[in-house]
Amino acid sequence: MTEKIDPEHQEQHIVGPPVYLTIVITLLVLTAVTTGVAFIDLGVFNPIIALAIACFKASLVVLFFMHIKYSSRLLKMTVLCGLFTFMLLMTLTMTDYISRAWGMW
Amino acid sequence: MSTIISLPDQATARLPRKSFLNEEYGIKSWLLTGDHKRIAILYLVSITFFFVIGGALAGLIRMELLTPPSDLMATDTYNKVFSMHGIIMIFLFLVPSVPATIGNFLIPLMVGARDLAFPKINLLSWYLYMAGGLIIFAAMVLGGVDSGWTFTTPLSTHYLNTHVTTAAIGIFLAGFSSIFTGLNFIVTVHRMRCPGMTWFRLPLFVWSHYATSIIMILGTPVLAITLVLVALERTLDIGVFDPSKGGDPLLFQHLFWFYSHPAVYIMILPGMAVISEVISTFSRKRVFGYTAVAFSSVAIAVFGFLVWEHHMFIMGVSQYSALVFSLLTMLVAVPSAIKIFNWTMTLYRGSITFETPMLYAFGFMGLFTIGGLTGVFLATLGMDVHLTETYFIVAHFHFVMVGGMLMAYLAGIHFWWPKMTGRMYPEAISKVSAIVTFIGFIVTFFPQFLLGYLGMPRRYASYPADFQVLNVFSTAGATILGIGYLLPMLYLPWSLVYGAIAGDNPWQATGLEWQIQSPPLTVNFVEIPVMDHEAYDYEWLANKTVHEVQTVG
Amino acid sequence: MDSHSVATAPGELVGGVDPHSHPSFLRHHFESVGQQREAASFGMWIFLLTEVMFFGGMFCAYLIFRNWYHPAFVAGSNTLDITLGTTNTAVLIGSSFTMAMAVYSAEMRRRSQLILFLTLTIVLGFAFLGIKAVEYHQKFVDHHIPGPNFSIQEFVHPSNPHAIPLSPDMAQKTQIYFSLYFAMTGMHALHMIIGISLLFFMVWRASQNAYTEGHIMPVENFGLYWHFVDIVWIFLFPLLYLISRYR
């Protein structure tokens, strides 16, 4: 059990059916919610809510179905690293698109 | 302080009876191998093949530019020649050059592992590379591509009738080969280090390759999807990059350069990896500021993702955004400079010897510094408008890629040649070739800075007669450079048979790879080593040698 | 709580490794089963990072064009069949569940249960692709596939009296929407097809008891891939199907 001292290593966990069932039901409910909300006019909040729900659903899948909640710090960092680079691509590209027409009216 | 270490007497060295080279024989044992060292050799051979083709195309370009009119070839042939030169040199030579050959060979040895984490994926990566390379080769033979290596839309999607899609498929496959190489390296460095090999005991070679791998796995897929979209645009006319349908050609540029700027760090970081090892070994000193050099590699990888828009300053991007990217681009110079300064400090009061790898390393430091500093010129918005798309930029990236990476590649090949083959290259002629390469390089590319500054645009087959003198210089230099590259291709194979036997550690270097026999066994280490000293610990090596002599005597 | 640690597999001894207890699936260059398993799962995650960036390029394009041509995106989105889309989301989430259960079965070393859940995943995967095919066919009938046969008729003169007609210029931009729709869902479907092919292989291997004797890594890693494909769809669904549905 000395392996536990190293933060990069962690013991494998088995996640049981009760967790999976809870998660899948939550995901299905959230799918219904996001579809339902889309039919209500909330202005700018429509896409925000849709994305928030999608992010939440994705986190559930990553944390429980993909076992990240029980994984080593290295894997957690890996997931964050992917998100970070993805956001980098989006935001830095957007710096151009957002400001392209500034001062040209 | 450097430790005085005398090189071992190679007259007594013997080739080991068993090594990865004679473990198995036959073509099948090579093509189905899982051994990272054999895959490295496969890569070495195939990369050299594509380098020769790319070099021949470069020769054609220089020959055409000897005279002002386009007389050697028609202008559209010229377009195809420089496009293929770029595509082959970048995707088939520079990107895999050091990582896939030297890196593949050495990373498991340096971290003290028996192999990379996924040998089969490593082999798959070579097959993908070959498939991609042959498809690109086919595109060239069947009629060529004339979009430039940048595949600028809508030119590449709507106005060209050449094999753009074929080349894109080839690059897609070659891209996945480099993703798999990067994936393998990252997992190996994280998971396969031997006991005692902490992160800060890793050779800087490994740090640099780790940083390179980060770019490979995060940048390359963006290029892949971009090329898929270009191919879809050409075949199905989907319109994402087509301004006539409301698409945005600049979006292509963003996505393309999101990979292709970091890609220049894929091309240079492994070169820096080699230089760190070579400079330390031939100064007999620990690399000055180890931690700073290690982190500067990672910093280059991270900053590399923040600067891509500098390729688009003249394309109509937002001026405000350009301002931000200009600043960020200059920031990348900081970690690069840290490396150069630290290498210089490593040389200071070291006991320097001038073996061939060291000559190449000196070439690297000088030429890369010029290449890097001219990059700062180009990062400046005002200068960039004047200099982009001229020969200035051609000279700039050739200083970094050829003067930097190719020098480092040759330094690395010479440095680890004894480890890979068990035999020494001929020292005298290789020193000549290193000097010839350096002179040839300067004569070829320095005039191009002047040409660009005077306003000669790149990618044209003809030019005003005023520019001829400098172009003649450049072409003459290219001939010298060609000789400089030809020599190693002759004497290195020669040395396989006639070279002196190298022995385990001909340079008295400290890396784990030098503490085992050369060429190594298929399993690398009979027993997994335990690392009990810092990297570049020449005291440890001196003590070890003394100790060995005592036990033997 | 509802999760507990596995008993240490044979060969996973810490420190000195007993050479006699190496299971057959331990590759020679790894020191222990634990190291091999960690390497494999880390490698899979790295691969998923590249997948994130692969899809990332298209999400980036989507974000830009949605802002530029919002009316066209609204109109395009409203032509998609919400019932089929929602059903498909549920189907895919269900398949993720069965896949997670397959991993659990492998961990518990229950062969027939593993085969059952893998097969269920295949069935749900095919269900998803079938529904997708129906939707694609509908788009083909409506001439909403980008290219020379694309028709903007429906957007300039909508048959639905509640829909807001677009100017011909903006209606052209629906082609961008459908380009992205087909590129993104197509690339997603391609990942599903690859996944289903691998599933067939895994059912065959599972029937040979390959995964139920401690070597669960292939199932676990494939599970990660399958869940990733699910996540992509979790984002595609609101982004493509749910733009201003209240219109």
Ligand SMILES: [Cu+2]
């Ligand atoms: Cu750049």
